[in-house]
Amino acid sequence: MSKKILSISKKASSHKTLTGYIRKQPIGAIEEYILTQNGLRVLFLHRPDTGVITTNITYFVGARDEARGETGIAHMLEHMLFKPTAFDIQHKIKEGSAMHFERMTGSILNANTWKDRTTYYFSYPKEYFSEALRIEADRMKNVILTDAVLLPEQGNVLSEFDMYNGDPHFALAVQMYSTAFLSHPYGHETIGYREDIEDYTAKKLQHYYQTYYRPDNAILMIVGDIERDTALTAVREQFGTIENSTAVIKRHAVREPKQEGVRHTTVARPSTTNIVAIGIKHSGFPQKEWFNTSIALEVLAGGPESILYKLLVDTGKAAQVGVSIEPTSETNLALIDVTLAPNQSHQSIETEVLTTISHLNSKTIDHLVKKAKARMITSELFGRTESLHIVAELTEYASANALESYDKTPELLATITTKDVLQTIVESFKNSNLTIGYFIGTKR
Amino acid sequence: MEQNITRNDHYSLATQSNANSAVVLAYITVDTHRENSITDQALQHLYPDALLAGAGKFSREAFLNAVNLLGADIAVGITDGRLTLTLQATSAAFPKLLPLVQIMLTTPTFSATELERITLNVRNDLHIKQEQSATIAREQLRNSFYKASDRRYTASDKEINAALETIDTTALHTFHTYVLSAPWSCSIAADESAITQFKKMITRSKNTIENSATVKAHEQKTAAQAVHLKQIPSKANIDFSIGIPLPITIHHPDYVPVTFALGVLGIPGFAGRLMSTVRHKEGLTYSIYAYAETFSGHEHGYARIMTFFTPEKTIQGLTATFREIKKFYEKGISQSEFETFQTIFQTRQTLLQDSLLKQLGDLHAFNQNGFSIEEMKHFKQQLGTITRLQVNAAIKTYFNPSCFTISGAGPIHNIEKEIREFASSVT
Numbered sequence: 064m065s066k067k068i069l070s071i072s073k074k075a076s077s078h079k080t081l082t083g084y085i086r087k088q089p090i091g092a093i094e095e096y097i098l099t100q101n102g103l104r105v106l107f108l109h110r111p112d113t114g115v116i117t118t119n120i121t122y123f124v125g126a127r128d129e130a131r132g133e134t135g136i137a138h139m140l141e142h143m144l145f146k147p148t149a150f151d152i153q154h155k156i157k158e159g160s161a162m163h164f165e166r167m168t169g170s171i172l173n174a175n176t177w178k179d180r181t182t183y184y185f186s187y188p189k190e191y192f193s194e195a196l197r198i199e200a201d202r203m204k205n206v207i208l209t210d211a212v213l214l215p216e217q218g219n220v221l222s223e224f225d226m227y228n229g230d231p232h233f234a235l236a237v238q239m240y241s242t243a244f245l246s247h248p249y250g251h252e253t254i255g256y257r258e259d260i261e262d263y264t265a266k267k268l269q270h271y272y273q274t275y276y277r278p279d280n281a282i283l284m285i286v287g288d289i290e291r292d293t294a295l296t297a298v299r300e301q302f303g304t305i306e307n308s309t310a311v312i313k314r315h316a317v318r319e320p321k322q323e324g325v326r327h328t329t330v331a332r333p334s335t336t337n338i339v340a341i342g343i344k345h346s347g348f349p350q351k352e353w354f355n356t357s358i359a360l361e362v363l364a365g366g367p368e369s370i371l372y373k374l375l376v377d378t379g380k381a382a383q384v385g386v387s388i389e390p391t392s393e394t395n396l397a398l399i400d401v402t403l404a405p406n407q408s409h410q411s412i413e414t415e416v417l418t419t420i421s422h423l424n425s426k427t428i429d430h431l432v433k434k435a436k437a438r439m440i441t442s443e444l445f446g447r448t449e450s451l452h453i454v455a456e457l458t459e460y461a462s463a464n465a466l467e468s469y470d471k472t473p474e475l476l477a478t479i480t481t482k483d484v485l486q487t488i489v490e491s492f493k494n495s496n497l498t499i500g501y502f503i504g505t506k507r
Numbered sequence: 508m509e510q511n512i513t514r515n516d517h518y519s520l521a522t523q524s525n526a527n528s529a530v531v532l533a534y535i536t537v538d539t540h541r542e543n544s545i546t547d548q549a550l551q552h553l554y555p556d557a558l559l560a561g562a563g564k565f566s567r568e569a570f571l572n573a574v575n576l577l578g579a580d581i582a583v584g585i586t587d588g589r590l591t592l593t594l595q596a597t598s599a600a601f602p603k604l605l606p607l608v609q610i611m612l613t614t615p616t617f618s619a620t621e622l623e624r625i626t627l628n629v630r631n632d633l634h635i636k637q638e639q640s641a642t643i644a645r646e647q648l649r650n651s652f653y654k655a656s657d658r659r660y661t662a663s664d665k666e667i668n669a670a671l672e673t674i675d676t677t678a679l680h681t682f683h684t685y686v687l688s689a690p691w692s693c694s695i696a697a698d699e700s701a702i703t704q705f706k707k708m709i710t711r712s713k714n715t716i717e718n719s720a721t722v723k724a725h726e727q728k729t730a731a732q733a734v735h736l737k738q739i740p741s742k743a744n745i746d747f748s749i750g751i752p753l754p755i756t757i758h759h760p761d762y763v764p765v766t767f768a769l770g771v772l773g774i775p776g777f778a779g780r781l782m783s784t785v786r787h788k789e790g791l792t793y794s795i796y797a798y799a800e801t802f803s804g805h806e807h808g809y810a811r812i813m814t815f816f817t818p819e820k821t822i823q824g825l826t827a828t829f830r831e832i833k834k835f836y837e838k839g840i841s842q843s844e845f846e847t848f849q850t851i852f853q854t855r856q857t858l859l860q861d862s863l864l865k866q867l868g869d870l871h872a873f874n875q876n877g878f879s880i881e882e883m884k885h886f887k888q889q890l891g892t893i894t895r896l897q898v899n900a901a902i903k904t905y906f907n908p909s910c911f912t913i914s915g916a917g918p919i920h921n922i923e924k925e926i927r928e929f930a931s932s933v934t
Contacts, residue, residue: 115861158787166778169851171858188857218790225817226793229743287861334741335637367559368571377624382631404631430572437578441597444530448863504741 081292083299091470093457096295100303102279106457106466107294108286110450116287118195119184119454120203121461123282124275126178126253127393128314133267135220135255138176140268140276142216144183145174148205159206160198164191171451176253178391180462186451189288193297199283200301203276210265217263224254231336232400235328235502236387239342242328243396243498247319277307282461286450319394326498334504337403339412342498343491345397348390349460349468355479355487356397360386361435362428362484363420364399369431371399374419380407390459396498409501420492428488429481436476443472510870512880517713518691521874522702523867531601532863533594533695533705534871537686540588540658541722547588548662549670550682552632554590555583556625557679561616570607579604581611587801588658589875590686601701605708612687612712617679626671633664640739640746640916645811647735648748648914652809654726659801687714694871696863725806727752733934734927737916745821745917749828750811753905757802757876763889764901766799769810771840771848771898772831773797778851780831781812791824792816804876810906818918822925825913829933832908839899852890909934 084105087095096105125137147159156163165172170187185195227233237252244250254260283302285294322344346352364371364384375381381401388397401412446452460469468475490496512521541547559581560567574581579596581604596604636642649659662670691713695705755761773779773796777787781795795814802808812832816824840848859865873883913930 110861113860114857117861158783162777162787165776166783167847167850169774169776169778169848169854172777186858186861188854215787215790219786219793222790222793222817225743226815332741336635336741366575368568368575376628376631379624379627379631382628382635402635405634430576434572434575434578437576438580439578441530441578441580441595441600444597445532445595445863448530449865450861 081295083303084295088467090466093469094291095466098278098299098303100299101277101305101307103298103302103305104282104461105295105298106282106284106286106461107291108284108450108453109289109291110287113288113450114189115186115450116189116192116195116285116289117184117186117450117454118192118199119182119284119286119458120199121180121182121282121284121458122275123180123280123462124271125176125180125462126251126255127248127391128271128275129248129251129255132259132262133255134251134259135253136259136263136267136271137181138254139217139220139260139263140271141174141176141181141183142220143208143213143268143272144202144206146206146208146212146216148201149207150201150205152207159202161202164194164198170195177462178249178253178389178395179393180458182458184451184454192289192294196297196301200305203278203281203302203305206272208265208269208272213263213265213268217260220254220260221257224257224260227254228257231330231332231334231338231502231504232402234332235330235338235340235500236398238328238330239340239398239498239500240396242326242500243322243342243344245320247317247393249391249393249395273308274310274312278302278305279307280312284454284457286453322495325494328498328500329503330500331503331505333506334502336502336504337407337409338500338502339401339403339409339416340500340502341399341401341413341416342396342500343399344394344496345388345491347392347394348463349465349472349475351475351479351483352487353388353390354472354475355483356491357388358432358435358439358476358479359484359487359491360388360397360399361438362431363488365435365438368434370419370423370428371401371416374415375401375412380404380412380415390463392463409503413499413501417492420488423485423488425481425485428485432479432481432484436479439476440473510880512870512874512878512883516690518693518709519874519877520706520709521692521694521870523694523696523870524699524702525696525863526698528696528698529598530863531594531596531598531695531697531701532867533697534693534867535592535594535709536692536871536875537590537689538588539585539590539682539686539689541685543588543656543658543660545662545666545670546673546678549629549667549674550678551585551588552629552667553622553625553671553674554679554682555585556628557617557621558583558611558615558683560621560625561618563610563614563616565607565610566616567621570611573607574604577603581608598698598701601697602704605704609708609712615683617676617683619676622674622676622679626674629671630668633668636664638739638741640737640742640744641748641813641815643737643739643916644746644748644914645813647737647916648750648811648912649809651732651735651912651914652727652750652752654728657726658806659725684714687712692871692875694867694874696867727754727807733911734913734915734930736914736919736923736926738920738923739917740920742917744815744817745915745919746813746815747825748811748813748914749911750809750914751906751911752807752809753799753802754807755802755905756807757804761897761901761904762802763886764893764897765810765905767848767852767890767893767898768835768840768902768906769797769799770852771844772835773812774848774851778848780835781814781828784831785814785824785827789823789827791820791827795828815917818922821915821922822929825926825929829908829911832906832911833933836902836906836908839902840895842895845895845898849891856887856890
């Protein structure tokens, strides 16, 4: 399957040693290397004849590394990586090289932060490869973080927070996570709490920057129209001189206390929207159990054939049902979201949903499981037609420390049975695994 | 990878041939715009779901089951009167998907029971739309530009709810006959075998009888009130659509200079002037972009700036936005800006090569607007051959800040007076 989707460069399939690198076992058509000078991991995939290269660097730091009072700092730091470095100041590039690059070339440039990682990507015509690498290498260590530079960007992040927080679904999800997790840092949203965002200082950010932004805590991906040796030589030249901090990155293993019974939370705001959300804890990605849960959620609320769509949307009790599950490395909370139709009771909808789920059996879900698997495979194939999707997917496998599973997903899906999915549903919807939330729209 | 567009009296077919492709993506678009009556608009809400709700011997459940077992997807939607079917499947599944599509198109059931269900769903959708402030701001803006018979005009939720009552299965069948008779724009990215099969399916499904329904072209209003506001107290931000109608089609010589100019002002990303100033320098919003919308081969379009501000920052935000529009209008763009944006637009074209979805979307847009492949290439080349003088002339012709309309939706109550005063001072 991967041969049809991904281009295999004949040169790349040879085991020719490249100076300065250790070559690891390939992941399908994707080659993996480690830069010996500093431990930077590099993934390479050749996609010829597009004229385009996508470079993506992921740092293994995210919301789960944040202490109380500093929630959202990984995300704030992501914003600051677009600010000027010492090089930029010396060369009078006022807006910083990354912004300057995007503004001068029209390339795609962005970043995102999640629970386990922060990732930065460029997608551009191949002639800009050297400059893109230079910028990425430079900002790994050299962004100037001062309170003066921080202040306006803090305003932008607060604006972003307000944008999300105004959405009833987001506001309820924030409460759901903090209710589900008493101790684990997955309990706070990646953007953090507004109060914490307001309290950031450059000093706090500097600490995170120095601790986590280093070659041996990163993976660089190059996907596109460039020969392997050219790409890796350039990476060695740009990144090879960057040293790692001597500090050890502390990964706090947090064991979430056992949940005893259903947890509840409510958000009440003036609104015409009403929502019932049901949260279920699930295993980390990309374990088989994670995929079982993913398929279970599709069976329950993934489109017009799903159980809850027929139960609630087709009958007019709900305007929408939706699901979300994140590819996090540790146990997290997946959500089923029901937007109520007018004059529906939160309690009645909750009861109806849980009762229906409790009565499911293999016969009722068998055909839905088959279809969910088929759609996931098609979706995977479509994703691999674009380099930005490829790096986004690789990022999640890398941050779960499971790159070797990347090309095994279709095989894994094929092994999942209806019995597996039913078992997951039974376990997931036990009271000790449930968090229930209501968004109640009140009159102003 | 080769692109091709062929046309006859009944349909056009754009193809992008990818040998050994693992997936197939295809579009069929039909312009269903007639008079944009409230009944038409209500029908457009109902029809997409109704088309997927059973055909031939298939009940809705059986039909969806058949499609989903293939791992495929058929999406149906209507935007601005244009119906689009999107087909996605693996190359292996696509030949099995096509007969289902053909049955759906040639013998849809449109049962009364399903119509009842769909009507209830549409009512619920209209209910949750009440707080979609960005959508409401955009609709208000467009309603201020266009008369009720124009495809861009949206009737009120109350009017559409009332019209839903009047629609029966006969109306759906009549609408469907119109869909089969109107010209189709079809596009596909696949291997040659899939392309051949797709073409056969189109010729088997398409009704070759000419339709005779009245079609109303764009009908712009005379400019009137320059500010439209709607109070939505539950929102944290006020969503704005700030725009101006532009009396040109895509074939007008000013179209490319206009879209170039709008790119300089607010291209999505970080390069536009509005993002550089209103967001980055002044920290007044998270995003602010400018778009050229709804232009076609035979209809005019409009320019729209989309953004949001907190109530506390609204007047500052609007002031900054109009300051930039004014500067843009009075001084135009500099030579270095012009050269930079030529590079940016060239890059955007290059980046299409990396995405199957974007490539076919781009090809389909040209297909719908009547272009041949040569005309498409020539059109794209214009971005490299237009001059700064042409762009600045277009800015002077079309972007007078005093002619812009401000539309906002959100918690406007406490600052409505200030917004109206501000609007009076600039428009």
